[in-house]
Amino acid sequence: AQSVTQLDSHVSVSEGTPVLLRCNYSSSYSPSLFWYVQHPNKGLQLLLKYTSAATLVKGINGFEAEFKKSETSFHLTKPSAHMSDAAEYFCARTGFGGAQKLVFGQGTRLTINP
Amino acid sequence: DAGVIQSPRHEVTEMGQEVTLRCKPISGHDYLFWYRQTMMRGLELLIYFNNNVPIDDSGMPEDRFSAKMPNASFSTLKIQPSEPRDSAVYFCASSLARGRGGNEQFFGPGTRLTVL
Numbered sequence: 001a002q003s004v005t006q007l008d009s010h011v012s013v014s015e016g017t018p019v020l021l022r023c024n025y026s027s028s029y030s031p032s033l034f035w036y037v038q039h040p041n042k043g044l045q046l047l048l049k050y051t052s053a054a055t056l057v058k059g060i061n062g063f064e065a066e067f068k069k070s071e072t073s074f075h076l077t078k079p080s081a082h083m084s085d086a087a088e089y090f091c092a093r094t095g096f097g098g099a100q101k102l103v104f105g106q107g108t109r110l111t112i113n114p
Numbered sequence: 115d116a117g118v119i120q121s122p123r124h125e126v127t128e129m130g131q132e133v134t135l136r137c138k139p140i141s142g143h144d145y146l147f148w149y150r151q152t153m154m155r156g157l158e159l160l161i162y163f164n165n166n167v168p169i170d171d172s173g174m175p176e177d178r179f180s181a182k183m184p185n186a187s188f189s190t191l192k193i194q195p196s197e198p199r200d201s202a203v204y205f206c207a208s209s210l211a212r213g214r215g216g217n218e219q220f221f222g223p224g225t226r227l228t229v230l
Binding site: 034041042043045046049051102104107 | 162
């Protein structure tokens with residue numbers, strides 16, 4: 001079955017330190033992959049997407065993600081965390097055959113400590 | 115572009131009442147999606163439309179839920195009768211078709227529904 005696994009439900013880092021949010025997907029082919037961010041009481045906002053071009057994808061607000069087919073992973077990173085990065089982050093993938101609907105992970109809550 | 119617009123932003127109602135949530139997708143988008151988000155179940159896809167036609171409603175929890183898209187710029191999600199377990203945040207999202215430039219979904223701000 002198509003699935004997305006976010007390996008950490010909660011990540012806590014100090015301001016100014018690196019951020020790593022982990023995502024693995026199940027697939028027998030390379031889907032399109034996405035990272036979304038949700039700030040409190042807001043909708044989901046697209047951070048970045050992978051669509052079989054460059055394996056290192058740069059997004060907004062200094063975030064980037066690397067597609068690793070051999071590991072079926074699409075981890076999100078940022079070199080230096082900012083207080084405004086505190087939010088819920090969702091990894092998602094397209095379904096089989098390029099289906100328009102997305103399969104979402106359960107989310108990772110990122111807390112930034114001053 | 116104003117993005118995806120949802121109304122109301124907050125709705126409080128009593129059990130047994132009818133609730134109608136509204137969504138205006140981004141102009142020109144081909145697909146419209148309705149999601150429900152709760153702490154227990156996370157983000158769930160309820161139904162989605164392509165060019166105003168329902169494609170997959172397998173996520174609709176039961177017959178009390180119905181969705182329509184009478185035209186390209188408007189969709190409704192109706193719950194009748196509502197129950198306390200329907201309390202959640204309901205999101206609408208829209209996207210272009212993959213062949214028209216992308217399949218990322220753009221989300222509205224959501225409607226927070228509380229059923230007492």
